[in-house]
Amino acid sequence: MEEEGNQIIFILFSGAFLAALMATFVVSMVILHRQRQVHNKQKMDQIKAEYEKTILNIENEIQQDTLKHIGRELHDNIGQLLSLSKLYLASSKPEKQAEGRQLINQIITEVRGLSKTLNLDWVESISLEEFISQQLDKIKSTGFCEVVFNREDENWELDKDQKLVLIRVIQECLNNAIKHASPNLIKILMEKQEGERAIRISDDGIGFDTSLSSQGSGMTNLRKRMETIGGNFQITSSPGQGTDIILSLPI
Missing domain, CATH: 3.30.565.10 (Histidine kinase-like ATPase, C-terminal domain)
Structure with a gap:
């Protein structure tokens, strides 16, 4: 009778130990899974941040190149056209004044073209x-x-x-x-x-x-x-x- 009691106690103790071991395993797996989720989220956030930073840097670089281009155009092209149109419009000859007005129209067209390059809308249009x-x-x-x-x-x-x-x-x-x-x-x-x-x-x-x-x-x-x-x-x-x-x- 005492031996049977010892066996029952052993079985109960073994069952409790196995249950505790299983519970520990389950909790460990849950914690590990949670840690992986947090790590993956951090990695995705880092990738997203790097992506947004890269896009922003590229936009800034293209805008800087665009501004340099506009600066050259204003100085070399439109500036020269303005000087010529000023001379023609100051002339007393009607044909020169007409040429001056044509140059003004050309300048307006050039400025409109430059204004379109001040933003990145051209990326979508081309x-x-x-x-x-x-x-x-x-x-x-x-x-x-x-x-x-x-x-x-x-x-x-x-x-x-x-x-x-x-x-x-x-x-x-x-x-x-x-x-x-x-x-x-x-x-x-x-x-x-x-x-x-x-x-x-x-x-x-x-x-x-x-x-x-x-x-x-x-x-x-x-x-x-x-x-x-x-x-x-x-x-x-x-x-x-x-x-x-x-x-x-x-x-």
């Missing part, structure tokens, strides 16, 4: 294809080098932030080619591959060693910017072999 074509046309018009632009007929559907980042990254890639590569040809290809869109920017310039720290920091910045919109940045280059850059974005 397609990425049109932007790339304009940039390459500007390079070609200077006589710096030849350009080639190949693209599919279908326009890419991008939201404003994606287009903003791509515009800035493409600008930086072209600026780097102009400043450092000394190319005879700059070529851009827009294509759709399996599950993604890709923009390939190539030049036949002097190339460079991508492992050098002086080049690495700039490339890292461009890579991070692409990552903020879920894209990738790949670069291949070596001295004397030109540079090939691929910007890819999932569809």
